[in-house]
Amino acid sequence: MPSVVCIASGGLDSICYAAVLAQNHDIYMITFAYGQRARREIDAARRFARILKAEHKLVDIAFMKSLYGSTNVLxxxxxxxxxEFEQSLVVPARNAIFISIAGAWALSIGAVKVAYGAHLDDVPHYADCRPEFARAMEEALNLADADSIGAGKRQSVQVISPAAGGLDKQALLKAGHKILDGRLFSTWSCYSNGVRKNRQYVHCGQCESCINRKAAFKGAQIDDRTRYAA
Known part of the structure; x- marks a missing residue:
């Protein structure tokens, strides 16, 4: 099977997409510690790498937090x-950084695709989730190693996403739930690092990402067994 490097935060979207791709690809998962407050998503990514039997790399780029300064709330x-959505949720060039690093790994191991979980509902708000951005990153990656690709020493890579495939969050959720069933509820979507409730940390239930998660399950008519504080 062809190989794909999946950028996996541990959240609902990236894990659903990784599960879908795992049906007909050998998957390699890569997660970034970029100084995000939601560190529990990293634990979720590790868990799903085991579930999907994927080689998993955690890449520490926490120094980015000092570069970002006060530009974003994440x-x-x-x-x-x-x-609700506001510009403070946009982390500058985040997907450009992630795809560049994931692309370097893909080129190194002969993977033919780099995948990230951007879907159609992300497109209005996040420029680095749009299909034209993915195409530009794909072109840049292949230009960056054009001589090796031209000589047959490496394979070109394709940058793919649910958005490029015409999938919105609900459609992606339905596809992922069909494969993962109840295990899907251990993904971590909350932008906070959780709220302690009955000796466990649960989703806050109030941030923009939690609200979108709730709406996606409701719209997909899937009983949401995620634990929320509110």
């Missing part, structure tokens, strides 16, 4: 998380 814990 790495600046002094800022309040919003309940």
């Amino acid at each position: 790495t600046d814990e002094s800022k309040k998380l919003s309940t």
Whole structure:
């Protein structure tokens, strides 16, 4: 089977996409510690790498937090998380960094695809989730190693996403749930690092990502067994 490097945060979207791709690809999962406040998503990514029997790499780029400064709420814990989309949720060039590193791994191991979980509902708000961005990154990766690819020493790579395939969050969720069933509820979507409730950390239930998660399960008519604080 062809190989794909899947960028996996541990959240609902990236894990659903990795599960779908695992049906007809050998998958390699890569997760980034970029100074995000939601560190529990990293544990979720590790868990699903085991479930999907994928080789998994955790890449520590936490130094990015100091570069980002106060530009966004995902790495600046002094800022309040919003309940709906606002520009403070945009982490500058995050997917460009992730895809570049994942692409280097893909080119090194002969994987023919780099995948990330951007879907159609991300497109209006996040420029680095749009199909034209994915195509530009694909072109840049292949240009970066054009001589080796031209000489037959490496394979060109394709950058793929649910958005490029015409999938919105609900459709992606349905596809992932069909494969993972109840295990899907151990993904971590919350932008916070959780709220302690009955000796366990659960999703806050109030941030923009938690609200989108709730809406996706409701829209897909799947009983949401995620534990929320609110």
